[in-house]
Amino acid sequence: MHKLFGYYYIMNTNKEFLSGTLRTIILALLKENGRMYGYEICQMTKELTKGEVLLTEGAIYPALHKLEKKGLIQSSKEQVNGRTRKYYAITTTEASVVEEQIAALLRFSSHLNHLLNPRGL
C-alpha cells in the first residue's frame, strides 16, 4: 500500500550530517546572541565546536537569504572598519516560530542519541 496520507578551504568535518540542520543552527545562534552577521556565524560555530563543524560561505549566505525571505529574520547593513557587514536578527513577531524550530531540532537530536546509542553508554 501507499500514501495515506589557494584559496582557503572551508571543509566540514561533519559534512554529511550538517544537511538540514544549518538553518536551525543559524536561528539558534541569532536567538542567543541577538544580532550577528554571516561571517560571524561561521566563526562562532567553528569556535563552539572546536573546529569540528565548519559552515561554508556557499551554504551560509543562501541560507540567510532564505530565512529572510521567509520572514524569520531581518537584515540591516552597516559599515564597520570600512567593510560592509550585514547584520541579521530574528523577527520579533516570529520568535515563537523560531523557538519551536529550535525545540524540534533538539528533540530530533535527542532521538538520534537514543537510536545511535540505545544503551546510553
Next chain:
Amino acid sequence: MHKLFGYYYIMNTNKEFLSGTLRTIILALLKENGRMYGYEICQMTKELTKGEVLLTEGAIYPALHKLEKKGLIQSSKEQVNGRTRKYYAITTTEASVVEEQIAALLRFSSHLNHLLNPRGL
C-alpha cells in the same frame, strides 16, 4: 579570499532534519540488532522515537542499496509467511568503519546540542 581549501505514506515529522543522518541510523540499528530488513527498520525507528522520526520507504530502500553497494552491509533474502524479506547485516570486515561513522554522528549531535542550547537548560 577563499576556500582553501493505496499504499501508505510514511511521513516524516522531522523531515528536514533527517537529511544526511538516515544511513547512519540504519547502520546503528543493524549494529544493535544484528540482522534486520527494511520494513523492520522503519517500524523500529518509529517505535523508538514515539512516532516522531518516520522513515519513508522511498528513502530507506535506496539507502540500503547504497550501503550494500559500498560494502558496509550484506543482504540475504528469505521467505517468511509467503512474503519475501531481504535481511541486512553489517559486513564483519567493515565493523570498525561503521562504528566510526556512528561515533561521528554522535559527536555531531553533541555539537548540535551545544549550539542550540548553550546554557544546557
Next chain:
DNA sequence: AACTTATGCATAAGTTATTTGGGTATTATC
C-alpha cells in the same frame, strides 16, 4: 611597495539525498 592573510559579501553549476508518487504482491482483518 608587494604580497598574503583575514574579513566580508555574493552567485552559480553540479552533486546528492531526499520527497513525492507511483508500482507489485501476499496475508490478515472486518
Next chain:
DNA sequence: GATAATACCCAAATAACTTATGCATAAGTT
C-alpha cells in the same frame, strides 16, 4: 470482498548542499 498491514522496488522532481568562483577592504609580513 474491501481495507489494512506487511514487504519489496523505482523514478521524477525538489531541496540543500559543495565546489568554485567573483568582488572589495584592512591588516600584517617581507
